[in-house]
Amino acid sequence: MKAMPRLSGTERTIVVTALRHAVPYVRMYKRKVFVLKAGGDAFTTPESTRALMEQIGILHQVGIRVVVVHGGGPQATRLAERLGLKSRFVDGRRVTDKETLEIATMVMNGGINTEILAACRELGVPAIGISGVDGGLIRAKRRPPVEREGGPVDYGFVGDIERVDPAVIAKLLEDDLVPIVSPISADDSGTLLNINADTVAAAIACALKAEKLILATGVAGILESLDDPGSLISYVDIAGLKRLKDEGKLKGGMLPKAAAIEKALAGGVPRVHVISYALPDSLLLEVFTNEGTGTMVVEDVEHLSPAEQQA
Numbered sequence: 001m002k003a004m005p006r007l008s009g010t011e012r013t014i015v016v017t018a019l020r021h022a023v024p025y026v027r028m029y030k031r032k033v034f035v036l037k038a039g040g041d042a043f044t045t046p047e048s049t050r051a052l053m054e055q056i057g058i059l060h061q062v063g064i065r066v067v068v069v070h071g072g073g074p075q076a077t078r079l080a081e082r083l084g085l086k087s088r089f090v091d092g093r094r095v096t097d098k099e100t101l102e103i104a105t106m107v108m109n110g111g112i113n114t115e116i117l118a119a120c121r122e123l124g125v126p127a128i129g130i131s132g133v134d135g136g137l138i139r140a141k142r143r144p145p146v147e148r149e150g151g152p153v154d155y156g157f158v159g160d161i162e163r164v165d166p167a168v169i170a171k172l173l174e175d176d177l178v179p180i181v182s183p184i185s186a187d188d189s190g191t192l193l194n195i196n197a198d199t200v201a202a203a204i205a206c207a208l209k210a211e212k213l214i215l216a217t218g219v220a221g222i223l224e225s226l227d228d229p230g231s232l233i234s235y236v237d238i239a240g241l242k243r244l245k246d247e248g249k250l251k252g253g254m255l256p257k258a259a260a261i262e263k264a265l266a267g268g269v270p271r272v273h274v275i276s277y278a279l280p281d282s283l284l285l286e287v288f289t290n291e292g293t294g295t296m297v298v299e300d301v302e303h304l305s306p307a308e309q310q311a
Contacts, residue, residue, distance in 0.1 A: 055281060105184050112182070135167065139162050181200070213261075237301045266299075274297065
């Protein structure tokens with residue numbers, strides 16, 4: 001058996017201090033449910049996939065029940081381009097024709113989900129891969145054409161969630177497993193539908209009465225100024241989020257995230273966090289420190305504790 005390297009006195013102090021600081025959070029969140037959604041960008045390399053799932057594994061080991069919902073937009077776009085198909089987005093949501101649906105299903109269910117499970121195998125995280133189709137988890141209907149400036153937009157095989165039956169996920173959590181969820185779902189006739197992963201994560205968080213919904217993105221959090229990474233907003237409420245949207249400060253992929261945040265909070269999820277998957281240990285820092293790393297969104301900032309307002 002290989003001996004562990006000895007820590008210096010300073011290193012020991014840092015480790016012990018960190019553990020003592022984390023204990024109250026472990027007590028607070030043990031057996032609680034966290035839903036984490038990570039976009040496809042978080043899984044573009046084995047290293048980035050491993051880094052995020054390693055943090056998930058730590059949360060699992062201290063007794064937090066974690067559900068991971070993954071996207072796969074960048075991978076689907078790249079595969080479509082290789083096949084000579086052009087991707088189209090409206091309000092940050094992908095328009096999905098039959099060919100695009102086939103690509104999304106291959107990428108989500110056959111590619112990314114399996115790659116995440118492989119990383120979990122290496123890390124010793126007991127994970128199970130499912131999609132919105134499994135166990136009737138997500139029941140959806142095809143989205144009707146919507147009016148936009150310039151005329152109606154038909155999103156194709158894009159689904160709107162009608163209901164969530166969390167029984168399959170609840171059973172996996174009770175069995176001490178980590179569900180890895182692809183957002184591909186279906187209607188009652190069995191037609192596959194592509195649903196935005198942020199939307200799926202919010203719906204699952206509500207159905208499970210989750211303690212937190214965490215959105216891991218490519219940016220540090222919600223920014224006051226789109227061009228200034230230093231304008232990170234530490235916390236904001238629904239009214240503030242609406243103001244940012246009205247002022248045009250939420251664009252592209254942040255629009256469905258804002259809608260998911262509003263849905264989660266309205267559905268009883270107390271806290272939603274927007275963090276960067278690219279920042280080392282951002283998930284652990286967000287969960288186990290008061291300062292966090294990203295943006296926390298609540299229904300009303302007046303309900304924040306004094307400590308949270310000082311973060």
